[in-house]
Amino acid sequence: MITTDITGRRIAITGAGRGLGEAMAVAFADQGAELILLGRTAATLAATRDTITRRTGRAPLAVACDLADTASVAAAAGSLAAQLDRLDALINNGAFWLPGPLADLTTEDIVQVVNSQITGAALLTQRLAPLLLKSAAPDIVNIVSTSGVVNTRLLGASVPFYAAKHGQTGLTNGLRQEMAGTPIRVIGVYPPDIEDLSPLDGAAWNAAAAQPKAAKINERNVVEAVQFAITRPRNCTIATIVLDSDAGGTYQ
Ligand SMILES: NC(=O)c1ccc[n+]([C@@H]2O[C@H](COP(=O)([O-])OP(=O)(O)OC[C@H]3O[C@@H](n4cnc5c(N)ncnc54)[C@H](OP(=O)(O)O)[C@@H]3O)[C@@H](O)[C@H]2O)c1
Numbered sequence: 001m002i003t004t005d006i007t008g009r010r011i012a013i014t015g016a017g018r019g020l021g022e023a024m025a026v027a028f029a030d031q032g033a034e035l036i037l038l039g040r041t042a043a044t045l046a047a048t049r050d051t052i053t054r055r056t057g058r059a060p061l062a063v064a065c066d067l068a069d070t071a072s073v074a075a076a077a078g079s080l081a082a083q084l085d086r087l088d089a090l091i092n093n094g095a096f097w098l099p100g101p102l103a104d105l106t107t108e109d110i111v112q113v114v115n116s117q118i119t120g121a122a123l124l125t126q127r128l129a130p131l132l133l134k135s136a137a138p139d140i141v142n143i144v145s146t147s148g149v150v151n152t153r154l155l156g157a158s159v160p161f162y163a164a165k166h167g168q169t170g171l172t173n174g175l176r177q178e179m180a181g182t183p184i185r186v187i188g189v190y191p192p193d194i195e196d197l198s199p200l201d202g203a204a205w206n207a208a209a210a211q212p213k214a215a216k217i218n219e220r221n222v223v224e225a226v227q228f229a230i231t232r233p234r235n236c237t238i239a240t241i242v243l244d245s246d247a248g249g250t251y252q
Helices: 019-030 042-056 070-083 107-132 159-178 203-210 219-230
Strands: 010-014 034-039 061-064 089-092 139-143 185-190 240-242
Touching (some): 019 034, 061 070, 089 107, 107 159, 139 159
Parallel strands (some): 010 089, 089 139
């Protein structure tokens, strides 16, 4: 039997207030995982916490974390270190989306996109590694993008976004080498353009279990890919998952 059981796994997700991070947090909590929610916007982070509490009867820990602000990342990691005795998975999901031509971008936007996706992700991973090393089965999952795959098209992404996603590829593959010989596995997930879909959508989420090949990749597809990777036997690191689709896939 192939198991994808995540009951009792303690999983931290950045960018958990909306989009893919929210969908993954709710889906994993629904299946009995213990969620740690990290997010920049207090109101949406609290909304995800309340949703999970309502659906499961268990209130997840929710901690403010602006990935583009090194002090905020350090404070979030310190808060987790003070409250937890272990962490089973860190999912680096939060990222600042930035479209448009380079000439049109503000200095602040360029700094945001690079700092949230590279500096913030690296610093949070560094600070949470000791907690992960206290787990019997620790995983780091980086939600990158097909923008982080060499020679894919920009498809509306700005050059700094595309470069930052390539940087996350470097973080993922470098970290996997550095973690060889430790219990921590490092997994990179590369979705193309994702259709919004959440467990909160109920029937639509359930129907997504049986999409035709022509349909776009949706958030349930990404959540299932992550869950499959983190539930493999410990000798098996699924190093890279590239999700592709006829409707807006990797090389289109
Ligand atoms: N959507 C897609 O088509 C797609 C395709 C491929 C890869 N991805 C990747 O999948 C991940 C999730 O994307 P999504 O679709 O959920 O995008 P989204 O709807 O734009 O949400 C982005 C998430 O990242 C958070 N974030 C942005 N800047 C942040 C910062 N400085 N510090 C902390 N959190 C920050 C946002 O928080 P706030 O609510 O505070 O803004 C939000 O939770 C990202 O890594 C993204 O690059 C997305």
